[in-house]
Each structure stands twice: as C-alpha cells, then as structure tokens.
Amino acid sequence: MKLLSASLVLAALASPLLAAALPKEQLRDDQLQDGQSPIIIIPGKGGSQLEVKVSHPDCASDWSRVWINIYDFLPFTGHVECWAQNMELQYNTSSGESHTAPGRQFRIPGWGTTESIEYIDPSWMAYLFGDVGSYAAYLVQELTNNWGYERGVNLLGAPYDFRYSPVSHEEYFDDLKRLVEQTYLRNGRRRVLLVSHSMGGLMATFFLNHQTDDWKRSHIKGLVTLNTPWDGAMVVAQLHAAGDDWGIEIVDRNIIRDQQRSYESAYFLLPHEPTWQSDDVIVRTPQRNFTVRDYEEMFDMLGHPEGKSVLRRARPAWSNIHHPGVDLYCWHGQGVDTVDAVHYSSDQWPNGIPDTHTGDGDGTVNLKSLNACSRFAEEPGSLTDVRGFDGVNHLDLLHDAGVMERLVAVARGVDLP
Ligand SMILES: *[C@@H]1O[C@H](CO)[C@@H](O)[C@H](O)[C@H]1NC(C)=O
Ligand SMILES: *[C@@H]1O[C@H](CO)[C@@H](O)[C@H](O)[C@H]1NC(C)=O
Numbered sequence: 001m002k003l004l005s006a007s008l009v010l011a012a013l014a015s016p017l018l019a020a021a022l023p024k025e026q027l028r029d030d031q032l033q034d035g036q037s038p039i040i041i042i043p044g045k046g047g048s049q050l051e052v053k054v055s056h057p058d059c060a061s062d063w064s065r066v067w068i069n070i071y072d073f074l075p076f077t078g079h080v081e082c083w084a085q086n087m088e089l090q091y092n093t094s095s096g097e098s099h100t101a102p103g104r105q106f107r108i109p110g111w112g113t114t115e116s117i118e119y120i121d122p123s124w125m126a127y128l129f130g131d132v133g134s135y136a137a138y139l140v141q142e143l144t145n146n147w148g149y150e151r152g153v154n155l156l157g158a159p160y161d162f163r164y165s166p167v168s169h170e171e172y173f174d175d176l177k178r179l180v181e182q183t184y185l186r187n188g189r190r191r192v193l194l195v196s197h198s199m200g201g202l203m204a205t206f207f208l209n210h211q212t213d214d215w216k217r218s219h220i221k222g223l224v225t226l227n228t229p230w231d232g233a234m235v236v237a238q239l240h241a242a243g244d245d246w247g248i249e250i251v252d253r254n255i256i257r258d259q260q261r262s263y264e265s266a267y268f269l270l271p272h273e274p275t276w277q278s279d280d281v282i283v284r285t286p287q288r289n290f291t292v293r294d295y296e297e298m299f300d301m302l303g304h305p306e307g308k309s310v311l312r313r314a315r316p317a318w319s320n321i322h323h324p325g326v327d328l329y330c331w332h333g334q335g336v337d338t339v340d341a342v343h344y345s346s347d348q349w350p351n352g353i354p355d356t357h358t359g360d361g362d363g364t365v366n367l368k369s370l371n372a373c374s375r376f377a378e379e380p381g382s383l384t385d386v387r388g389f390d391g392v393n394h395l396d397l398l399h400d401a402g403v404m405e406r407l408v409a410v411a412r413g414v415d416l417p
Contacts, residue, residue, distance in 0.1 A: 044198025
C-alpha cells in the first residue's frame with residue numbers, strides 16, 4: 001500500500017522529536033481562540049471508508065466496509081475477487097457515465113464527521129500490518145488534543161466516493177456547500193478553512209470555482225491543499241499500464257489493475273498539460289512512444305478501448321481548474337524519489353511490469369505537478385502561498401509537525417515567516 005504504509009514507522013519515530021521543538025505551550029488551547037476558523041477536511045483518493053451492499057448472487061453481503069478491509073486481501077479468505085468486482089465501475093455507452101456494477105449499492109459513512117477519514121480500516125488486523133488503515137488520524141488527534149478543536153463541531157470531514165472524478169460529483173458539491181454554511185452558522189459566523197489532501201485539493205478547487213465571489217468571501221477563510229496533483233501524476237499512467245498492488249505483494253496485480261482502471265478518477269489524474277507538454281513521453285515502448293496527446297491510442301493498444309470514453313468524460317475538468325478565488329496554501333513534499341517515466345521492453349509490453357525511472361516529488365506525485373499551483377499566482381485576486389517540505393512523502397505531510405503549526409496559524413489568521 002504505497003500510498004498508505006511506508007510512512008508509518010517514520011511518523012512514529014519523528015513526531016516526538018518534532019513536537020518537542022515547537023513552542024506549543026504558548027499557543028495551545030482547549031478551545032478555539034477568537035476568530036479561529038472551523039475546519040472541514042476533504043480527503044484524497046482512497047482517503048475515506050466506503051461501504052457496499054451486494055445483492056449479486058456471486059458476492060452477496062449486507063452492508064460492510066469495502067474500502068478498506070485488510071482481511072479481504074489475505075489469500076486464504078478468497079475475498080479479493082469479490083472485492084475487485086464490488087469496487088469496479090462499469091461504463092455505460094448509452095448514458096456516457098460510469099456506474100457501480102449491477103447488484104451493488106454504495107454509501108460513504110461519516111458525512112460531516114471525521115470518523116471515516118481518521119482510519120480507513122480501523123481493525124486490529126490493519127494495525128498489525130503496520131497501521132496501514134490510518135489516514136487522517138494524526139491530524140485530527142493533534143487538532144483536537146492540542147489546538148482546541150472538537151470533532152463534529154468545528155472539525156468536520158467531507159468524504160466522497162473517490163472512484164468518480166469531479167464531473168460526476170454534483171450532489172457531493174451541493175452537500176459540501178450546505179455543510180460549509182451549517183458549520184459557519186454553528187460557529188458564530190466564523191469563516192471555514194478547507195483542508196484537503198491529494199485529489200481532495202482538486203475536488204475543493206473545482207467546488208470553489210463554481211461558487212460566487214460573494215459566497216466565498218463570506219463563508220471561506222481559505223483553502224489548504226496538501227500534496228495535490230494539479231496536473232496529474234505519472235504513477236497513474238503506471239497504474240493504467242501495470243496496475244498498482246500498493247506494495248502488498250499478496251495481491252494479484254492483474255485483478256487489481258482491471259478495477260483500478262475502471263475508476264473515473266484514474267483518468268482525471270493522468271499526467272496532463274500544461275505541466276506535461278505535448279511532446280513529453282509518458283509511456284515508452286519499443287514500437288512507439290505515447291505522449292499526453294496519445295492516451296486514446298494507448299488504451300486501444302493496451303486492449304482497453306472503453307478507457308477512451310471514460311477519459312473523454314473526465315478530461316474537461318482538467319482545463320476547468322483555476323485559482324479557487326480564496327487564499328490558497330499550496331503545500332507539498334519534495335525530495336522523495338517519485339516515478340517519472342514508464343519504460344516497456346519488448347517482452348514486457350503490454351502485460352508485464354514496466355521499468356520505471358524516478359525524479360523529484362513526494363514519492364507519489366511529481367514535483368512539477370505538486371507546484372503547478374504556482375501558475376495561479378499570476379491570476380489576479382487572492383493569495384497563493386506555495387511551500388515545499390523537504391523529504392516529506394505523500395501521506396506523511398498529513399503527519400508533519402511543521403505543517404500542523406502552519407495550518408493552525410492559518411486557521412488563527414496569524415502570520416508565520
Ligand atoms: C445505461 O444508461 C441508459 C440511459 O441512461 C439506461 O436506460 C440503462 O438502464 C443503463 N444501463 C445500465 C446497465 O445501467
Ligand atoms: C522514444 O523516445 C525516446 C526518447 O525519449 C527515443 O530515444 C526513442 O527512440 C523513441 N522511440 C520510438 C519508438 O519512437
């Protein structure tokens with residue numbers, strides 16, 4: 001589980017030291033200070049629990065957690081094939097939309113609370129596997145233990161079905177707008193700070209791009225984006241090509257690949273312009289090189305022609321993302337080896353595991369996409385604060401004491417150097 005695991009040992013080792021270095025005693029409080037903003041957290045892809053109810057005879061079950069239950073991945077349970085079938089989206093050629101497979105209903109637990117984003121698998125089993133189920137737990141615990149926040153009152157979560165891209169989330173954005181308004185009113189008309197991770201930053205920006213300036217001015221304090229892939233990530237191209245086993249070797253990559261590349265969000269997050277230019281090679285094979293302009297041919301050659309239609313649906317969201325029109329704190333890790341090229345030899349193409357090359361980034365997202373928010377600084381209007389954190393990986397930014405300190409400063413309206 002590349003996204004989720006590697007960080008945990010490091011976080012556990014590093015946090016007592018970092019915490020000791022901060023002058024928190026003067027700042028800490030057991031309730032919010034005057035004017036301190038309530039926070040709504042918008043998680044990244046894979047950063048919230050999903051539940052499924054299955055009436056299909058092959059995999060029938062009552063409501064249960066499908067994202068994620070580490071038990072499903074243990075070979076002796078025989079659950080992984082049902083898991084993959086349950087999670088898969090199917091593209092409907094007549095509606096032009098993707099849907100959950102027949103006989104499956106989904107729901108996202110914990111709307112408005114932080115319950116389903118603190119741990120995506122709260123089980124003991126996940127803990128024993130290296131705490132792989134922990135997601136925003138550290139962030140939420142820090143904010144509640146040390147900075148005056150209270151779950152469900154001034155610290156909320158806005159989870160969504162991360163299999164879909166923003167173009168399919170109209171209902172979610174309506175709900176999010178209502179949640180912001182309720183939170184604002186319940187907290188004495190204090191403007192809300194949106195804090196997002198990874199794809200959550202794109203969801204938040206897409207949302208804010210569709211609100212009026214008046215509404216944003218009166219309701220939103222600002223937007224913090226942690227490790228947002230503004231123009232996609234090369235690791236997503238690798239996923240379409242080879243599947244991603246998240247580093248859990250017991251999982252069969254080919255089972256995983258088919259359901260992963262059925263997600264609309266897996267098209268929305270492909271590397272794209274302007275960060276990758278029209279002549280940048282995304283996937284290299286002996287016969288031909290595929291650039292950001294050649295995805296449709298690539299899907300044909302990978303034997304996955306439906307990919308073209310899903311891409312056409314998700315793609316308009318690429319060019320529609322602009323400055324959110326509120327103060328933007330675009331913070332990211334850097335200095336961690338990150339996949340930046342996918343190369344196939346003739347015997348690897350198309351079903352083998354390609355070779356990858358690495359460059360700078362947060363271990364998941366390439367640096368040039370993480371700091372692509374710099375281009376917003378040229379747009380007139382609000383602040384754009386772009387900041388790199390050395391050696392901090394994609395997930396660890398959520399566990400970083402330096403980030404925490406700045407986040408609280410933003411929520412309190414205090415300037416830090
Ligand atoms: C596909 O979409 C059409 C048009 O919206 C709808 O009538 C049909 O039921 C859908 N098929 C499936 C399998 O969902
Ligand atoms: C693919 O691009 C590389 C450079 O990035 C080049 O050396 C190679 O010849 C190209 N291959 C094909 C088949 O065009």
